[in-house]
Amino acid sequence: MDETRRRATVHDVAREAGVSLATVDRVLNGRPGVRSETAEKVAEAIKALDFRRDLSASLLARARxxxxxxxxxxxxxxxxxxxxxxxxxxxxxxxxxxxxxxxxxxxxxxxxxxxxxxxxxxxxxxxxxxxxxxxxxxxxxxxxxxxxxxxxxxxxxxxxxxxxxxxxxxIDNHAAGRTAASLLGRFVRPGPIGIIAGSLSLADHHQRREGFEAVLKSEFAGHEIVGPFEGFDDDARTEAAAAELLSRPLAGIYNLGAGNDGLIRALESSGQAGKVRVVAHELTAATRKGLASGAIDVVIDQNPxxxxxxxxxxxxxxxxxxxxxxxxxxxxxxxxxxxxxxxx
Amino acid sequence: MDETRRRATVHDVAREAGVSLATVDRVLNGRPGVRSETAEKVAEAIKALDFRRDLSASLLARARxxxxxxxxxxxxxxxxxxxxxxxxxxxxxxxxxxxxxxxxxxxxxxxxxxxxxxxxxxxxxxxxxxxxxxxxxxxxxxxxxxxxxxxxxxxxxxxxxxxxxxxxxxIDNHAAGRTAASLLGRFVRPGPIGIIAGSLSLADHHQRREGFEAVLKSEFAGHEIVGPFEGFDDDARTEAAAAELLSRPLAGIYNLGAGNDGLIRALESSGQAGKVRVVAHELTAATRKGLASGAIDVVIDQNPxxxxxxxxxxxxxxxxxxxxxxxxxxxxxxxxxxxxxxxx
DNA sequence: TAGGTCATGAGGCACGTACCTCAAGACGCG
DNA sequence: CGCGTCTTGAGGTACGTGCCTCATGACCTA
Incomplete structure (x- = not known):
């Protein structure tokens, strides 16, 4: 309640450390010309006073x-x-x-x-x-x-x-993949679920796939994984991959890469939009359209x-x-x- | 690329408006003693120069x-x-x-x-x-x-x-309710879904319920809504309400209020935990526990x-x-x- | 006209830090 | 000894704004 003590300033630090303002400044801003012994004294004073440089003043003072x-x-x-x-x-x-x-x-x-x-x-x-x-x-x-x-x-x-x-x-891409599996596993009855990736050599895509497969296998046994197919984050190639998946009976699709415009086209032209449960990544014009039409059920986003x-x-x-x-x-x-x- | 023009300052505004620094200050900080005509000139200069007061300097200058x-x-x-x-x-x-x-x-x-x-x-x-x-x-x-x-x-x-x-x-509580319905509707086959509210006289709870019922009725016909029961954000009373709901066959529960410890107890003692799909609100110790054990499927959170x-x-x-x-x-x-x- | 209020200007100090110069002292080395 | 290098101190100015005082008119009113 009684916050009467004002925050410590560089002046206080100088006094506490028994050095001049200039020396404190040299330490604070990493300028050369200070013995490590002296720097240590300053560091201690900073800790003792719980000094934190005032952001407003600092930004104001620096020319650029x-x-x-x-x-x-x-x-x-x-x-x-x-x-x-x-x-x-x-x-x-x-x-x-x-x-x-x-x-x-x-x-x-x-x-x-x-x-x-x-x-x-x-x-x-x-x-x-x-x-x-x-x-x-x-x-x-x-x-x-x-x-x-x-x-x-x-x-x-x-x-x-x-x-x-x-x-x-x-974000934690492994967790993102796990979440996709957790949703699709609850959405659909046991059946084949297709995976489309951008490229399996991308670290984040790899992690999503790992997480997805881990949860599906451990918690939703009975679901069979089809793929992964690679869509190279490209609409046309993703459409081709999705079309291939949809040519057989399918309960769900997880597209962990981009190319969602292509995915939606494949869903619509196969007449499966709204029937197959779909989880995709990133809120974009394409995925928003898919959500609105019902072609996509859930979008996992990393909030740019x-x-x-x-x-x-x-x-x-x-x-x-x-x-x-x-x-x-x-x-x-x-x-x-x-x-x-x-x-x- | 050539961001050479520095930002306008109060000095620039004063010059542009043809008044003194003191007058600009009076206008900026809502102090009295300025003719509206003069204030207008200052306002125009501010707009012309796209002046915005420097946050760092401003915070620094005010003593408190x-x-x-x-x-x-x-x-x-x-x-x-x-x-x-x-x-x-x-x-x-x-x-x-x-x-x-x-x-x-x-x-x-x-x-x-x-x-x-x-x-x-x-x-x-x-x-x-x-x-x-x-x-x-x-x-x-x-x-x-x-x-x-x-x-x-x-x-x-x-x-x-x-x-x-x-x-x-x-958050938009109506949207939260709609989302809960959208999830439960996808999670379960048509069947009875129970609603527990804190109090129906609370505006946010009311909105959640409205959104939930609207989506369930329009998009997931076949699901029957049971309730709402009131749990008054209290563990014991929520447990009682949930127990009452669980005494009959149930596909899902949406608890749009608090009291989740009680909800979980009711789910566990009825042996229905993990079988009935459950959506609850707010990430707390209780709901985290429910998520971990599988008693709760999804938590809707408003990110304090x-x-x-x-x-x-x-x-x-x-x-x-x-x-x-x-x-x-x-x-x-x-x-x-x-x-x-x-x-x- | 004297006294009053009001609008405005001029100027200065303060906030806490960054960064600069100059000088003084310490120390080593040839 | 004289020179150079390193460390430290002293002191200043600057950043842009907030807030203060004092002075100067202009204008109104009794």
């Missing part, structure tokens, strides 16, 4: 805004477009928050291109890079080097463990807006040297039926 | 932090406890963000108590009040008066249209953390005189199965 660069794959994936949208919404919203957001499209599935883009970032203007990582050692090394140059790196959507990335922002917001919050923390990622709520898996669609 | 008071009902409802938790988490997290969060418990279902609490808020230390509103004209008037005294009011969880509340933060975050974001906007609620993402309805439970 906080620079965050997003490196997003340039394929025409519906989901990537939603990510870009989310970034732009936040960018326009954050004019007053001393954030300078910068988006670059990088050639998709091209580790060398991503590494080059990372290397081209200038630490003078970029405090934090948010990247959709590709599994490759070239990328891993580029992240490590960016980190050494003073650019904090955060992975988005797909992670890259073993690199110097400071955080990962994204939430991911971007989380990435920016982390970027801010990292730039100010307070790595408090644990405080951040994890990205939750969104489930949408026709009845709880957000207006977006 | 932004004061937000939460007025939360004091009943032992699981959900209210989660709300309190969420507020406290945010409060400790926001030490560095110039926020002073203050929570008061108000006697539940007591309009007079809520009105008194609103009247007792001091505009000197409280910029924004966030209240779980009770439907009553006494409350409506108290909100209007708080607004006149310079305290912005935001309603949380349950709204109060017709009052001077600036925003409502919460998200609601608190949204309320605070709105409070900040309102306090700075920029009512940009449209930029805010709506509170989404969360759906949880055993398989996509957040760690929380």
């Amino acid at each position: 805004d906080l620079g965050v660069s997003f490196l997003i794959p340039d394929n025409r994936n519906e989901f990537m477009l939603r990510l870009i949208d989310a970034i732009e919404r936040r960018a326009s919203q954050s004019k007053g928050e001393r954030l300078r957001i910068d988006t670059q499209r990088v050639h998709a599935f091209d580790p060398a291109a991503l590494a080059t883009a990372l290397g081209a970032l200038d630490p003078k203007s970029c405090d934090c890079a948010v990247v959709v990582a590709t599994e490759d050692d070239v990328v891993r090394r580029a992240i490590d080097q960016a980190h050494r140059r003073g650019i904090a790196v955060v992975t988005l959507v797909s992670d890259l463990p073993g690199s110097a990335r400071r955080h990962f922002v994204g 807006d939430g991911e971007i917001a989380a990435a920016l919050a982390i970027a801010r923390s990292l730039a100010l040297g307070q790595d408090d990622g644990r405080l951040l709520a994890p990205i939750e898996i969104g489930l949408y039926l026709r009845d709880n669609l957000p207006k977006g | 932090d932004l004061g937000v008071s939460f007025l939360i009902p004091d009943n032992r409802n699981e959900f209210m406890l989660r709300l309190i938790d969420a507020i406290e988490r945010r409060a400790s997290q926001s030490k560095g963000e110039r926020l002073r969060i203050d929570t008061q418990r108000v006697h539940a279902f007591d309009p007079a108590a809520l009105a008194t609490a609103l009247g007792a808020l001091d505009p000197k230390s409280c910029d924004c009040a966030v209240v779980v509103a009770t439907e009553d004209d006494v409350v409506r008037r108290a909100i209007d008066q708080a607004h006149r005294r310079g305290i912005a009011v935001v309603t949380l969880v349950s709204d109060l249209p017709g009052s001077a509340r600036r925003h409502f933060v919460g 953390d998200g609601e608190i975050a949204a309320a605070l974001a709105i409070a900040r906007s309102l306090a700075l005189g920029q009512d940009d609620g449209r930029l805010l993402a709506p509170i989404e309805i969360g759906l949880y199965l055993r398989d996509n439970l957040p760690k929380g």
Whole structure:
């Protein structure tokens, strides 16, 4: 109740540590020219006073805004477009928050291109890079080097463990697959269920499939899995895969990749729309249409807006040297039926 | 690309409007002593330059932090406890963000108590009040008066249209009910489905029931609705209601209120746990237990953390005189199965 | 005309941090 | 000894806004 004690400032820290303001500043901002012994004293004073740098003052004082660069794959994936949208919404919203957001499209599935883009970032203007990582050692090394140059790196959507990335922002794809199985298992009576993936060499798709098969086998025995077929996140090829599946009796379909326009076409032209239970991924124009018509029953979504917001919050923390990622709520898996669609 | 033009400041506005800094300040902060004609000039300059007050500087300059008071009902409802938790988490997290969060418990279902609490808020230390509103004209008037005294009011969880509340933060309860029906309709073959409500006189419970019945009747004909029974958000009474329902053949249950511990007990003692499909509300210890054991299939959640975050974001906007609620993402309805439970 | 109120301008201090310069002292080394 | 390098201190300005005081007119009214 009696919150009379004001928050500690750098002045208090200097006094407590018995050093000058300049030295505290050097420690706080990682500038050179401080003996480790002295730095230790400052660190102790900071802990003793529970000092936390004032965000408002800090952002005000730094001449330039906080620079965050997003490196997003340039394929025409519906989901990537939603990510870009989310970034732009936040960018326009954050004019007053001393954030300078910068988006670059990088050639998709091209580790060398991503590494080059990372290397081209200038630490003078970029405090934090948010990247959709590709599994490759070239990328891993580029992240490590960016980190050494003073650019904090955060992975988005797909992670890259073993690199110097400071955080990962994204959903648990294994859980997403389990959830799909849990729903389809309850929706349909025992029978064949088809799986369509984008590409089985993508880490997230692989994880979804694993989770799906694990739950279906352990909890809904009697359901037979057909596939997975690969649709390569492409409408035409997904349509072909779905048509192939639908040529035989089928109780349900789980499309864990993109290409949902094709899936819906296959469902409609086979006359099975609304009869076969369907779970798909990502809220897009295509899946919204499918939900509305009844062709798709449930959409599993990873909430790009939430991911971007989380990435920016982390970027801010990292730039100010307070790595408090644990405080951040994890990205939750969104489930949408026709009845709880957000207006977006 | 060439973002060379820096953001406009109050100085720029003053120059553009041909007035002094002091006058711009008077307009911006609603201080008296400005002819409406002059205020108009300033407003035009603000629009012409797309000026937005710098949040960091603004928070820094005001001696006191932004004061937000939460007025939360004091009943032992699981959900209210989660709300309190969420507020406290945010409060400790926001030490560095110039926020002073203050929570008061108000006697539940007591309009007079809520009105008194609103009247007792001091505009000197409280910029924004966030209240779980009770439907009553006494409350409506108290909100209007708080607004006149310079305290912005935001309603949380349950709204109060017709009052001077600036925003409502919460989910669409009608959609929540529709979603429950959409799930249960797919889960079970046509048969009797029981409804348990907290109290039918609560606006949100009423809306959930309406949405549920509408969808079940229009899309899943053949399902018969039994009830609603009232459980008064109480474990014992909910258990009794559920036991009564389970004494006859039943395909599913929708509990749109609290008291889920009682519901689970009734399911278990009747031997129907895992056989009857169950949809309940709010992620709590009770519903998590039910999900884990299989007694509950799906939990519909309104995400208290998200609601608190949204309320605070709105409070900040309102306090700075920029009512940009449209930029805010709506509170989404969360759906949880055993398989996509957040760690929380 | 004197006294009053009102609208506006001018200027300054404060908030807490970032970042800069200059100087002083410590220490090592040839 | 004199030189260079490293560490530290002292002090300043700047960021953009909030809030305060004081002065200067303009205008109204008795």
